[in-house]
Amino acid sequence: MVLVRNTGKGKIMKVSDLKYIAPNITTEKLNVFLPLLNQYMHEYNICGQLRESAFIATIMHETGSLRWLEEIASGEAYEGRHDLGNVVKGDGRRYKGRGLIMLTGRANYERASKALMIDFLSNPEQLTTPKIATLVACWWWRDRGLNEIADSGDIRRVTRIVNGGYNGMMDRQKFYDRAIEILK
Numbered sequence: 001m002v003l004v005r006n007t008g009k010g011k012i013m014k015v016s017d018l019k020y021i022a023p024n025i026t027t028e029k030l031n032v033f034l035p036l037l038n039q040y041m042h043e044y045n046i047c048g049q050l051r052e053s054a055f056i057a058t059i060m061h062e063t064g065s066l067r068w069l070e071e072i073a074s075g076e077a078y079e080g081r082h083d084l085g086n087v088v089k090g091d092g093r094r095y096k097g098r099g100l101i102m103l104t105g106r107a108n109y110e111r112a113s114k115a116l117m118i119d120f121l122s123n124p125e126q127l128t129t130p131k132i133a134t135l136v137a138c139w140w141w142r143d144r145g146l147n148e149i150a151d152s153g154d155i156r157r158v159t160r161i162v163n164g165g166y167n168g169m170m171d172r173q174k175f176y177d178r179a180i181e182i183l184k
Contacts, residue, residue, distance in 0.1 A: 012038050013052070013183070021056055021178045022065040029066040036134040044138035045147055053179035054150035054158045055141055059100040060175045061168045069128040071097035071104075078105060085110065098127035100137035101162060112136050115143065 015030050018037075037056075041047065046055045063069060075096025078086055085107025086092050097104040103112060109120040109127075116139060118126065126132050141147065149157050155176045159166055 013056075017182050018056070020182045021175055022060045024065045026066075032130050033066055033134065036131055040134050040138040044142045046138060046141060046150075048151075049180060049183050050153055051147050051150045052183050053176050054146070054155055055138075056179045056183075057155060057172050057175035058141075058158060058162055059137060061172045062097075062102050062162070063100055066100075069099060069130075069133050071102055081105065084108065095124055098124060099133040101140050103127060103136055103140060108140075111143075112139065115139060 013034060015034060018025060018030055018034060041052065041055065046052060060066070073096065075093040077092065078084055078096060079089075079092030080086060081092065084091075084095070084105025086095060086105055088106070091106045095104065095106045095109050103109065103120075106121070109124055112118070113120045116135065118132070120126060120136075127136060144161055146158055146161060149161065155172060156166065156169065159169055159172055
């Protein structure tokens with residue numbers, strides 16, 4: 001099921017690798033996401049044990065092992081959040097967390113739109129499609145300098161940058177530990 005050859009920078013993940021890291025992933029999700037992860041993680045240099053482990057741990061927590069590509073909450077809590085660029089009434093709901101990394105806020109949607117030349121402002125739901133969700137997560141990870149931070153092995157710092165705090169830290173650490181073990 002591997003679509004990308006190993007570039008020597010990172011290990012091509014197999015179904016058994018992801019299943020070990022996140023045992024609750026469905027076969028359907030594995031078949032959809034594994035080729036996309038192998039492709040885009042390599043394209044965005046999320047390669048090597050520490051980077052791959054931090055990234056996989058993060059997306060597994062953020063998506064409930066790839067179950068959700070959209071935040072369950074309504075997004076109302078983000079209404080009027082100027083730090084997220086939500087300056088127009090309705091922005092909180094419209095630009096709530098989506099994708100593998102739960103991109104949130106008008107400013108982040110706009111930045112991703114410009115970088116990837118895809119109009120997420122007019123069609124934010126695009127971030128819930130597997131290909132776009134994976135692409136944007138890998139782009140955002142690299143854009144925020146998380147490859148270099150992951151290289152330090154500091155999953156807490158990665159979590160702080162992604163989440164703004166330490167929400168789900170125990171869950172993230174569990175995924176990270178499993179990934180470190182299997183992605184040697």
